Amino acid sequence: MRESPVSLTIDLNADGLQHGFFKLPISTDESAWGAVMTPISVIANGEGPTVLLTGGNHGDEYEGITALYKLAARLTPEDVQGRVIIVPTMNALAAKAGRRCSPLDGGNLNRSFPGDPEGGPTEQIADYFTRVLVPQCDYALDLHSGGRTLDILPFAAAHRLDYLEASLGVEQCRHQEAESLAGALAFGAPSAMMMFELDTEALYDTAVERQGKVFVTTELGGGGSTTPERQAIADRGVDNFLAFSGVLRERSRADLEGDVERRHADQTTRPLLIDMPDASCYVQSEHEGLLELCVALGEQVSAGQCVARVYPLGRAGQPAVEYRAERDGVLVARRFPAQVSLGDTLAVIAEVVDDLARDAS
Numbered sequence: 490m491r492e493s494p495v496s497l498t499i500d501l502n503a504d505g506l507q508h509g510f511f512k513l514p515i516s517t518d519e520s521a522w523g524a525v526m527t528p529i530s531v532i533a534n535g536e537g538p539t540v541l542l543t544g545g546n547h548g549d550e551y552e553g554i555t556a557l558y559k560l561a562a563r564l565t566p567e568d569v570q571g572r573v574i575i576v577p578t579m580n581a582l583a584a585k586a587g588r589r590c591s592p593l594d595g596g597n598l599n600r601s602f603p604g605d606p607e608g609g610p611t612e613q614i615a616d617y618f619t620r621v622l623v624p625q626c627d628y629a630l631d632l633h634s635g636g637r638t639l640d641i642l643p644f645a646a647a648h649r650l651d652y653l654e655a656s657l658g659v660e661q662c663r664h665q666e667a668e669s670l671a672g673a674l675a676f677g678a679p680s681a682m683m684m685f686e687l688d689t690e691a692l693y694d695t696a697v698e699r700q701g702k703v704f705v706t707t708e709l710g711g712g713g714s715t716t717p718e719r720q721a722i723a724d725r726g727v728d729n730f731l732a733f734s735g736v737l738r739e740r741s742r743a744d745l746e747g748d749v750e751r752r753h754a755d756q757t758t759r760p761l762l763i764d765m766p767d768a769s770c771y772v773q774s775e776h777e778g779l780l781e782l783c784v785a786l787g788e789q790v791s792a793g794q795c796v797a798r799v800y801p802l803g804r805a806g807q808p809a810v811e812y813r814a815e816r817d818g819v820l821v822a823r824r825f826p827a828q829v830s831l832g833d834t835l836a837v838i839a840e841v842v843d844d845l846a847r848d849a850s
């Protein structure tokens with residue numbers, strides 16, 4: 490396989506604070522000898538773990554993008570023992586366009602892994618993460634939210650890693666899964682989840698987990714904007730994850746851990762633990778029209794309960810189609826725009842559990 494065509498304007502192996510870009514050559518109508526410029530910051534100070542923090546894997550998921558731009562502007566080498574690599578907008582052109590996917594080639598970065606150095610621009614960026622950035626890290630946190638078309642109860646999540654047993658071995662998988670779950674809990678969002686993905690194969694998550702790294706993902710809101718409350722969850726979560734990884738020096742860690750302990754001591758802020766065991770969590774539309782959500786995010790629902798109605802647009806007096814929950818649980822995600830098409834996810838219902846550890850279930 491050829492080398493990645495991406496180059497860096499900074500030195501990932503130097504101590505200190507650097508802000509720059511990784512550059513992917515492109516040739517377009519607007520720029521014959523141009524480059525996709527993806528912002529990257531490195532804050533490094535001596536020995537310690539490397540933590541890779543990413544946002545904007547989807548360009549319209551602003552909670553994580555905002556949190557990482559804020560972090561890049563305030564974290565200093567004096568705060569760090571080891572290295573923090575920050576990429577606030579993995580799909581930089583999508584973020585600039587305010588879209589989920591790249592305006593250059595239509596690529597959905599989080600469906601393009603492990604990537605291809607000879608593919609289109611989105612596949613080339615995925616390949617750069619898979620073969621250059623991810624191998625250098627010990628811990629990875631990827632910040633997602635619902636974007637323009639979903640609204641999601643803020644949570645941090647890990648995955649069951651049974652799918653890696655054949656390649657990594659059972660012992661490594663159990664250890665990696667437990668560490669990732671600990672990282673998701675440490676993030677300190679109102680909810681923590683063991684997440685079921687509809688299709689894992691081409692996800693960044695999978696590319697990172699295959700390399701044996703501790704990996705946490707999040708969903709922190711959505712609707713294509715932020716709120717003060719959700720932004721605070723994202724900002725605090727990034728700090729908490731850094732503290733969890735051990736990359737923060739004592740002085741910085743003391744402030745943060747105090748914050749985490751205070752929130753855990755307060756029963757009202759103990760995280761809601763949520764499991765998504767299988768695809769029956771997803772309620773997807775088989776009609777098009779106007780959506781009426783019948784339950785709110787975080788609300789309890791029972792199997793058989795009507796969670797959404799879809800009305801045909803353009804003709805009055807027609808009955809609505811009702812969508813019912815296939816399982817008991819809480820509403821963790823909903824479609825955000827009021828118009829729906831065939832195949833849209835209308836609602837996601839997940840199960841509240843007492844413990845997410847493997848031995849507990």
Ligand SMILES: [Zn+2]
Nearest residue numbers: 547550633634
């Ligand atoms: Zn996303």
